[in-house]
Amino acid sequence: MPLQSKFPDLGLTIFSRMSALAQETGAINLSQGFPDFAVDADLQAGVTQAMAAGHNQYAPMPGLPALRAAIAAKFASAYGLAVDANSEITVTAGATQALYTAIAAVLRAGDEALILEPAYDSYAPAIVAQGALPVRVALAPPSFAVDWDAVAAAITPRTRLIIVNNPNNPATSVFSRADLDALAAIAERHDLLVLSDEVYEHLVFDGRQHASVLSHAGLRARSFAVYSFGKTFHATGWKIGYCVATPELTAEFRKLHQYLVFSVSTPMQAALAQHLAEPTHWQGLAGFYQAKRDRLAPGLEAAGFRLLPSAGTYFQLADYRAIRPDLGELAFAEWLTREYGVASIPVSAFYADGRDHGLVRFCFAKREDTLDAAIAKLGRLARG
Structure with missing residues (x-):
């Protein structure tokens, strides 16, 4: 008896897709939301x-x-x-x-x-x-x-x-x-x-x-x-x-x-x-992650991104249209991963209709050296 899928339109998640592309290309993975530093x-x-x-x-x-x-x-x-x-x-x-x-x-x-x-x-x-x-x-x-x-x-x-x-x-x-x-x-x-x-x-x-x-x-x-x-x-x-x-x-x-x-x-x-x-194990988290946000943000802006306010979570949204206005969000995220070695997530993936605002999401829950390496790679965008 053939199986009738409850989810015929669902496939690989965008997180799996972009993380796999990051691994394939050796890119720095700022796409999926997980820290790369050790548990206490x-x-x-x-x-x-x-x-x-x-x-x-x-x-x-x-x-x-x-x-x-x-x-x-x-x-x-x-x-x-x-x-x-x-x-x-x-x-x-x-x-x-x-x-x-x-x-x-x-x-x-x-x-x-x-x-x-x-x-x-x-x-x-x-x-x-x-x-x-x-x-x-x-x-x-x-x-x-x-x-x-x-x-x-x-x-x-x-x-x-x-x-x-x-x-x-x-x-x-x-x-x-x-x-x-x-x-x-x-x-x-x-x-x-x-x-x-x-x-x-x-x-x-x-x-x-x-x-x-x-x-x-x-x-x-x-x-x-x-x-x-x-x-x-x-x-x-x-x-x-x-x-x-x-x-x-x-x-x-x-x-x-x-x-x-x-x-x-x-x-x-x-x-x-x-x-x-x-309590100290959770009371200082806001300051801990805000420092990481503020470390990544100037590098993104210098690369040509326009940053949206990041009031919470460990993500930063960035408008890339001043860099590549010709590309949709998924195409831009893949291009950035392949050509500049930094993986992100297209925000369109979080809308059922895939609406495109020219935004990608970067995860800053990373070690300082990881963030600095990503900033260095993205710096090539500003240099053309």
Whole structure:
């Protein structure tokens, strides 16, 4: 019996494509969003110590109690929020699994879910897998501010869920308190649930403060919020994240979570619990990454790029049209990789219709010598 694909139009992701091209050409890979520097030595040692101490069997389905307690303590310290470690926190196999689980727990066939584009590429496939329809509301450069009137206009009787990403990858924009107020008003008016992807919560720059849906009275009871230890502690390959929601929403989330992964790597959870308990391990992340942003930015500008504001995440968007106005985004990204040895991501890949604004995305979560080498290669652009 022939298999009928649920995703006939999906192929290799743009991240795999550009990383493969970078490897093939020997280019510096500023495309895919992963650090090229080491995980904290104490955190690595904590995994070894946890294994030696016998933490090698299944963890409890919601996550190790020590880790959930450390997460709750972090919310109290960072945001003044009371989150119940037992009934509101679930440790997941990365943020993407948490996103999928929340989407699958909420949506049924025929439902609709709103996503704001440019959007992280896992949202729409997870919606489609449930037999539901992704409804897209486009954001525009340079600010990528949300037009909340357009969001409200996109809602139909079938709309069940709004998915937001704050700070936004790839737009690098961050929500204000007014954005949360507008989101809450829409969600309350139409009785919608909210899924908030907040994996870059600690990477907010220039004195801004992260505005979580969990901190808003009108959103707290109707929101799932998703986070990533991979982003926070430079360990994307560990694939450990967590979801925070009210006890009622968490109960539904866990019904599916237990059959998707049941539980997550025990020794890594134990090490993360110990590491997270020390606030200095996450409190300085904004300054750490802002320095990297500010190291890369002058080199990009000197090469001829026009930079868009980078308010959060570890990405920088750059307008290349003064360099090669004749090329679309994908063609430019491939040309830059092959001819100048630096890989980026076309922002058009984050729109379902592939709309082209003449923008590429660079990742600055790299060692200083990696950033300097990329700047040196791109310097040839200015020299012709």
